[in-house]
Amino acid sequence: MHSSASSTPPASASRRLQLASLLRERWDLVALGLLAIAPLVIPALGGALGGQVTTLFIYCILALGLNVMVGYTGLVHLGIAAFFGIGAYSMAILTVPMYPFQMGFAAAAVISTLLAAGVGLALGAPTLRLRGDYLAIVTLGFGEVVKVTLRNLEQITGGMKGLNPVPPPGAGVTLGGVDLGMAFAIDPRYFYYLSLIVLAGVVVAMRRLENSRLGRAWVAVREDELAASAMGISATRVKLSAFAMSSAVAGLAGCLYAASLSTTADPNAYDFNRSIMMLCAVILGGLGSIPGTLLGVAILVGFDTVLAPWADSWIQQMNINPTGSSLLSFSGWRLALFGLALVLVMRFRPAGLVPSRRLAAELHEGQT
Amino acid sequence: MSVQFFLQQCLIGLTNGALIALVALGYTMVYGIIGLINFAHGDLIMLGACLALSLVTALGLATAGPTATWLGISLLIVLCGLFCGTLNVAVDRLVYKPLRSAPKLAPLVSAIGVSFIFMNMGLFWIGSADRAFPELLPSTNLLPMEGLQITWKDLLVVIVVVPLMVGLTLLVQMTRLGKAMRAVSQDQTAASLVGVDVDRVIAATFFIGGFLGGAASVIYGLYINTIGFQIGFQNGLYAFTAAVLGGIGSIPGAVLGGLVIGLVRSLSSAYVGERWTGAIVFAILIVILVFRPEGLLGRRTKEKV
16 A cells, blocks of 8 residues: 555655654663663652653553553453552561561562462452453452442551551662662652663563463464353463563552652552553553553553643633633543543544554455 | 331331342343353442433422323333343343353453442532432332322332333243243253244343343332432342342242341341341351252252253
């Protein structure tokens, strides 16, 4: 189709085309490079903004974890925040001074990630034979159970206050004359880089997984469970591994979250709303698509933390809303705009903003 | 903890459960017919409750005599039912209908979007703070004893819910429309081949589900006496759980599921503590689903090639 259109274009246009195709093929390296330079160029990243972007990276990790289950394997998961919470609280319990463990960051992160995976396995093993929507409600129910438990077991989880202070990574370690713990605590750019590195690692791991035997088995089960099992794939084992992988990545994101805030925050940070936001991000961006998932998170989080406050302050500056009525403020319309965006994207791009290439290839196979 | 206390809790649970069941019917009917978890249903009921509150104020029902009160309540139920039913049909036309052949998750996300839009409408309608819903019914005990209480409010729930459910069962089992609904839920293509107007049947299902939700919203206001723009989520969650527990798609299942959830809620609030209720309800749900994956009254369906 496009081969006929591209007959000897002028040189400048061809260079532009090359640049565009470079951006399309290597968007990941371009983005990573820009994000790596950003803190050196933009001083604001050394302040509150740096913390916000760090949180954005952490949500990206969480959404990539969710994508394993919802995107690759096609199982609706409505309780990912529970595993996020398990990671965060386990990190806190293993490191805060209140408990006798007081481990280092890395050891605690490994244990918390494994713990989250273990809980995922324990929940998945008896429930994975349920049909799709029943499984969705089980994950939703599990999310509520975890949230209520975190809130009510005050002796262990600190109730609504949460657990703190979670020490920063490298506390007490001096590297080249810099006290790493202090540096992490004072300069948000350290956490910025740490979470960026972890995010990049997760993206690379996900890519490898996507094309591995296991990743292809996930997709096969999503497309047709019966056919997959006829080909010798054990559907239960494949789904269980997806569940464990999702939980593990979500737990890892939780570890970073607790460490970067130096507290677990209150249990409401791990409620159904968070799960739904993540699910919307994955579906909005494109199921099973890594760039889509990242874009989905960036849009949703950006909407809440960047666009809404900015629009509100603009309205205030322009003095459009002297009476302070919620009808004339941007945040008054926040929910409706958000909802409308979800509806419109699903109406006009049901496969998401950046559909997965594999999905697109499958959908158009018959047309070529 | 006496026997009377236990009975009282069961009574509260069953009344609450009847209310949950009425909402659960809306979930289960829509799911049965197009396989959509209608996340916006809880918020639809919240909007119904907002309308009910506005109407109570506009009609001055809080100061009316007993006859006028009962007439007013009946009027409220009909008006809120029509409102929610129509709104539900309109949303189906505008949002879900164009997505009938889209990937399965697209309508689900749209429903979440609609639920956010509804919440915002509720926010503009009644404000962000919780609002008191006027007590229209006297809370005198109708039983001639001390320990056990049945009030007009409890009775109202029964008076409204039971006929609605009987009516729904008759509609689904006895009428042409009901037959068409059952046919569409089994196989849309086959139903349209034998002359069923599938779109009309789906619209009718949305209308009936919405109507029941509208009725539930009035009872909710009169029974719980507080409404807020966020009540939709919590109530939707319990009702949806009830529908799944009973076997989603099954009408008697939704009723049974609602009653079970209501009982579990009131008994666990009374004996374990209110703050654990959410965890207990969902833990029981998970356990039941592990042993009966198709829900209490759901049909076991074989996956077909």
